[in-house]
Amino acid sequence: MTPDRAAGLTATARALAGGEISSRALVERTLARIEASQGTLNAFRIVRAEAALAEADAADRELAAGGRAPLLGVPVAVKDDMDVAGEPTAFGCQGEHPVAAEDGEAVRRLRAAGAVIVGKTNTCELGQWPFTEGPAFGATRNPWSTGHTPGGSSGGSAAAVAAGLVPAALGSDGAGSVRIPASWTHLVGIKPQRGRVSTWPRGESFHGITVNGTLARTVADAALLLDAASGNHAHDPHRPPAVDASAAVDRDPGRLRIALSLRPPFTAVPAVLRPEVRDRVLELAEVLAASGHTVEEADPPYGQIGLAFVPRATAGIAERVAEAPFPALLDRRTRGAARMGRLLGGFPLRAARRAEAVLHRRIGGFFQKYDVVLTPTTAAPPPRIGALLDLGGFATDRAMIAACPYAWTWNVLGWPGVNVPAGFTPGGLPVGAQLLGPANSEPLLISLAARLEAQLRWHEEWPPEPVTVESRAVRGRSAPTL
Numbered sequence: 001m002t003p004d005r006a007a008g009l010t011a012t013a014r015a016l017a018g019g020e021i022s023s024r025a026l027v028e029r030t031l032a033r034i035e036a037s038q039g040t041l042n043a044f045r046i047v048r049a050e051a052a053l054a055e056a057d058a059a060d061r062e063l064a065a066g067g068r069a070p071l072l073g074v075p076v077a078v079k080d081d082m083d084v085a086g087e088p089t090a091f092g093c094q095g096e097h098p099v100a101a102e103d104g105e106a107v108r109r110l111r112a113a114g115a116v117i118v119g120k121t122n123t124c125e126l127g128q129w130p131f132t133e134g135p136a137f138g139a140t141r142n143p144w145s146t147g148h149t150p151g152g153s154s155g156g157s158a159a160a161v162a163a164g165l166v167p168a169a170l171g172s173d174g175a176g177s178v179r180i181p182a183s184w185t186h187l188v189g190i191k192p193q194r195g196r197v198s199t200w201p202r203g204e205s206f207h208g209i210t211v212n213g214t215l216a217r218t219v220a221d222a223a224l225l226l227d228a229a230s231g232n233h234a235h236d237p238h239r240p241p242a243v244d245a246s247a248a249v250d251r252d253p254g255r256l257r258i259a260l261s262l263r264p265p266f267t268a269v270p271a272v273l274r275p276e277v278r279d280r281v282l283e284l285a286e287v288l289a290a291s292g293h294t295v296e297e298a299d300p301p302y303g304q305i306g307l308a309f310v311p312r313a314t315a316g317i318a319e320r321v322a323e324a325p326f327p328a329l330l331d332r333r334t335r336g337a338a339r340m341g342r343l344l345g346g347f348p349l350r351a352a353r354r355a356e357a358v359l360h361r362r363i364g365g366f367f368q369k370y371d372v373v374l375t376p377t378t379a380a381p382p383p384r385i386g387a388l389l390d391l392g393g394f395a396t397d398r399a400m401i402a403a404c405p406y407a408w409t410w411n412v413l414g415w416p417g418v419n420v421p422a423g424f425t426p427g428g429l430p431v432g433a434q435l436l437g438p439a440n441s442e443p444l445l446i447s448l449a450a451r452l453e454a455q456l457r458w459h460e461e462w463p464p465e466p467v468t469v470e471s472r473a474v475r476g477r478s479a480p481t482l
Contacts, residue, residue, distance in 0.1 A: 004033060005164025009074060009221035012167050016063060016073045023056040023073030023116060030075040030118050033165045042140045043160040045080045046087055046120040055116045070228050072114030077169040079157050080120040081127060082107055092125040094136040095326035105198035105233040106170060106212050113228035121156030121169060125331050126320050130180050130404045131388050132156055139385050142185060143463035144430055148382040151181030158185040161215050163463060168225045174210035176407025179419040182215055183377035183432025186421045186461060188222040190214045193440050194414030195238025197229045203237045206316030209411040217459045219450040220249045240440055248443035249450045259298040259370040260285050264405035265305055269398045271405035274380045277431045280422040281376045284433050287455060300366045300373060308355040308412050311348040314341030333393040359413060367438040372448060375406050377419045377432040410436055418445045421458040
């Protein structure tokens with residue numbers, strides 16, 4: 001790490017508590033990094049410079065008075081689908097949006113933990129796609145290769161953390177939208193159990209498939225942010241039992257039975273695992289086996305799980321479109337998905353919700369034999385900027401499924417998953433792997449991920465500096481053209 005990049009969340013919190021640095025100095029450095037990178041990476045939709053400095057000054061006063069909180073004075077970012085009081089929540093859409101009257105519950109809890117919210121990060125329109133581009137804000141770029149996307153829909157959060165602009169950030173995950181960009185930017189991304197981190201003011205986001213999660217360079221940092229953001233609003237419909245994610249980092253997971261699943265769940269269009277991704281995941285499986293875990297190829301009994309996903313996703317889009325202040329400015333694909341959602345919002349949606357209990361029993365039975373499922377996070381490396389931007393609706397769906405067929409099933413189930421960095425393609429682009437578990441298994445997944453991190457030391461690798469647009473050397477190699 002260099003002084004131009006953020007230290008980790010845990011180290012930053014420790015330095016602040018120990019009086020080694022002030023929150024104001026940290027936030028000033030953070031704002032300078034964001035400003036310097038914005039013309040290239042474009043990670044932020046909103047930068048709260050004045051408000052963040054005021055919050056930092058307040059944190060310094062509290063620190064001086066002996067106050068302590070887990071993230072007191074630490075700068076973090078949140079995705080622009082989360083309400084921050086006094087700021088609009090555009091969620092990737094064009095037009096002038098009204099400012100939020102109060103913080104969403106996850107943001108409120110971050111503030112209660114002492115965090116300074118420096119800004120809101122870019123996301124694609126209504127979080128639908130695995131790229132972060134659009135006419136509302138332009139293209140957000142991957143720090144490892146700025147000709148490529150960081151993924152989506154939490155691409156702004158991933159780019160900000162991967163480049164060292166902030167030590168950690170919140171994202172949201174409705175079909176892999178934390179895990180996919182974490183995979184493509186060499187980060188740890190935790191998709192927690194449904195309800196672990198509140199999505200209030202929506203009790204259920206996209207009919208329960210979308211949850212809020214964390215992105216960081218290390219497992220400990222992702223777990224610390226998860227602990228800080230976790231908890232429920234009084235009216236949340238899902239209230240899982242509390243877990244201590246940070247404590248799990250230092251816990252021995254024991255010898256586990258791990259199912260290596262390389263076959264994508266059934267989809268209506270083909271998805272083929274690219275060799276350069278498959279090789280990295282197999283290497284990770286070998287590391288796990290060498291560590292004493294039993295690893296064998298086996299696929300969860302997904303069946304026709306897609307029938308339980310599409311109505312919930314499209315009906316959720318239809319609801320968001322109905323609330324949009326400028327519907328005529330929405331992408332034609334968004335409007336098409338909303339039409340589909342209105343068609344599927346009755347009986348098909350109710351049937352999709354009922355199917356979840358059946359899926360829990362069937363796939364839950366798989367975990368009587370295995371403790372963890374290891375899969376690729378994506379089937380392909382990150383595509384180039386613009387590769388999916390101007391496609392039609394069906395072509396976008398085909399490309400999206402081909403690149404990202406592995407993550408969405410766990411959104412239907414509502415269970416936890418953790419992306420871990422799996423290495424790089426021969427051309428230097430990051431790829432990741434998922435550790436997936438049954439209900440409320442975050443501690444197990446986090447402890448296993450932490451053991452992998454201790455062996456592989458992925459957090460010691462950084463994108464090269466300076467960040468410049470288009471192809472450039474990545475870890476001593478040339479970035480490929482896709």
